[in-house]
Every structure is written in C-alpha cells, then in structure tokens.
Amino acid sequence: MTTNLKGKTALVTGASSGLGVDFARELAQLGANLILVARREDMLRTVASDITKQFGVTVDVITQDLSEKDAPQRLYDQIKAGGKQVDVLVNNAGFGLFGEFVDLDWQRERNMLELDIITLVHLTKLFVGDMVGRNFGHVLHVASIGAYQPSPLYASYSAAKSFVLNFGEALNYELKATKVRSTVISPGITATEFLKVAGQQATLYQRMTMMQSPDVARIGIKAMLKGRSSIVPGLLNTVTIWSNRLMPRRMSAAVGYRLMKTA
Numbered sequence: 019m020t021t022n023l024k025g026k027t028a029l030v031t032g033a034s035s036g037l038g039v040d041f042a043r044e045l046a047q048l049g050a051n052l053i054l055v056a057r058r059e060d061m062l063r064t065v066a067s068d069i070t071k072q073f074g075v076t077v078d079v080i081t082q083d084l085s086e087k088d089a090p091q092r093l094y095d096q097i098k099a100g101g102k103q104v105d106v107l108v109n110n111a112g113f114g115l116f117g118e119f120v121d122l123d124w125q126r127e128r129n130m131l132e133l134d135i136i137t138l139v140h141l142t143k144l145f146v147g148d149m150v151g152r153n154f155g156h157v158l159h160v161a162s163i164g165a166y167q168p169s170p171l172y173a174s175y176s177a178a179k180s181f182v183l184n185f186g187e188a189l190n191y192e193l194k195a196t197k198v199r200s201t202v203i204s205p206g207i208t209a210t211e212f213l214k215v216a217g218q219q220a221t222l223y224q225r226m227t228m229m230q231s232p233d234v235a236r237i238g239i240k241a242m243l244k245g246r247s248s249i250v251p252g253l254l255n256t257v258t259i260w261s262n263r264l265m266p267r268r269m270s271a272a273v274g275y276r277l278m279k280t281a
C-alpha cells in the first residue's frame with residue numbers, strides 16, 4: 019500500500035466545497051502537491067491557501083466548468099503545458115438533481131450527466147494512459163450508495179452513479195497487471211452542499227444517516243491507497259446497500275422512494 023505521496027501530484031475535481039476539499043486535505047497531509055479544479059475561483063483560492071499554510075505543499079488552482087464539451091481535454095493540455103504529471107486523480111466533481119423525472123429541466127439534467135459520466139470517463143481516459151505508461155497511479159471515483167439501487171426522485175442521478183460504480187470497478191480489474199488502481203467510493207448522504215444544489219430538504223432517513231465529509235474523505239483515500247476496488251463508508255450505508263441487494267428490485271425502488279420522500 020502507498021502511504022507516502024511526497025513529490026506526487028494529485029488532481030482533485032470539485033475541490034471548492036464539500037468532499038473535494040476534504041479529499042484535497044487528506045492528500046496534502048500525505049505530502050501530495052495538488053491541482054484543484056472547480057468553477058468558483060474565490061473558494062478554490064481560499065482552500066488552496068489554507069492547505070498550503072497547513073501542510074506546506076504546492077497547490078495550483080484551475081477554474082473550469084467541467085460540464086463543458088472538451089473541458090477534460092483542455093484541463094489535460096493545460097496541466098501538461100505546465101510540465102506537471104498527475105499521479106492521483108480524484109474524480110469527485112458532480113451533482114444530483116432531486117425531483118420527478120418528468121419535471122426536471124433537461125438542460126440541467128444534461129449538464130449533470132455530462133459532468134457525472136462523460137467528464138469522469140474522459141478525464142480517466144486521459145490521465146490513466148499516462149499512469150499506465152509510468153506504472154504508477156491511483157484514480158478515486160466518487161459514486162453514491164444510490165448506485166446500488168433504482169432511486170426514484172434521483173432517477174437519472176443515481177443511474178449515473180451506477181455507471182460510475184460499474185465503470186470504476188471494471189477498470190480496476192483491467193488494470194490488475196499494472197501498479198495503477200481504480201477505486202470507487204460510494205458515500206451515503208454527507209454534510210456538504212449536495213442537498214442544496216440538488217434542491218432537496220434532508221429527509222428523516224438522511225438526517226439519521228448523515229456522515230461528516232472529512233470522515234468520508236479519510237475512508238476514501240485510505241481505500242484508494244490500499245488499491246481497493248470499491249468502498250462504502252459507514253456502517254449504516256453498508257447495511258443499506260446490503261439490505262438492497264437482498265430485496266426484490268421492485269421493492270427496492272419503492273423503499274428508495276419512501277426514504278427520499280418522507281420528511
């Protein structure tokens with residue numbers, strides 16, 4: 019297991035708030051220099067300066083809307099032009115949209131699918147090739163426990179996360195002859211800006227199971243450095259995915275609906 023990232027560079031997408039900030043902090047604590055990407059430059063700069071002060075690592079900030087077409091290629095080219103190589107990629111940027119599928123605005127949903135799926139795969143395609151060439155690297159993809167079940171009211175979001183889960187685990191298997199690993203973390207509800215962006219008030223189930231972002235990030239980075247294929251943080255989240263696996267799928271959608279609907 020890799021435990022020291024001194025001299026390595028980690029790229030964290032969606033590092034202006036929530037889990038991305040905590041992934042960045044965990045990686046900096048292990049000595050990694052960072053490249054942080056998101057749209058809100060002021061927040062990225064605050065995160066960068068706090069991390070540099072606390073951990074003494076180099077932090078570069080790149081402001082980019084990763085849901086734009088060709089954004090991953092532009093990001094890759096910019097990093098290469100700056101003479102950096104990425105040893106750790108954290109595919110964290112993403113958001114969900116809460117509501118009945120028929121009511122969701124298509125442009126927002128399309129942006130979500132672009133960011134949560136296409137950008138994630140494209141970034142992986144670009145950076146994993148180089149990692150395999152050097153025979154070292156880690157990719158951490160952020161899915162969701164929603165990936166393990168049909169999730170009414172988050173229908174396309176949770177299906178996107180199912181894609182991430184299956185993609186990340188399959189890639190890890192393909193990479194098994196190399197020293198590059200692909201790990202998927204599937205968090206349950208975590209205290210970040212997620213619910214506000216998704217447009218949902220926390221339900222009873224969510225209030226009862228909510229985890230803190232630094233705890234989730236710590237578990238994710240640890241699993242990633244161990245080269246694990248997949249991790250679900252927290253006992254209650256693990257119980258949720260296992261009880262779903264044992265349930266008939268029809269029932270699973272009905273239970274998911276109730277858990278998301280009941281305030």
Ligand SMILES: NC(=O)c1ccc[n+]([C@@H]2O[C@H](COP(=O)([O-])OP(=O)(O)OC[C@H]3O[C@@H](n4cnc5c(N)ncnc54)[C@H](OP(=O)(O)O)[C@@H]3O)[C@@H](O)[C@H]2O)c1
Binds near residue numbers: 204
């Ligand atoms: N919190 C949860 O309950 C939960 C549960 C399961 C999975 N997740 C997943 O965890 C990941 C992180 O979310 P979070 O919970 O930390 O939520 P968050 O606090 O809203 O953070 C999302 C991050 O993604 C960035 N982002 C959003 N749209 C972007 C775009 N178009 N281009 C570039 N960056 C963009 C945001 O930065 P800007 O707005 O500055 O661009 C922000 O830094 C997401 O993939 C989410 O689906 C969250």
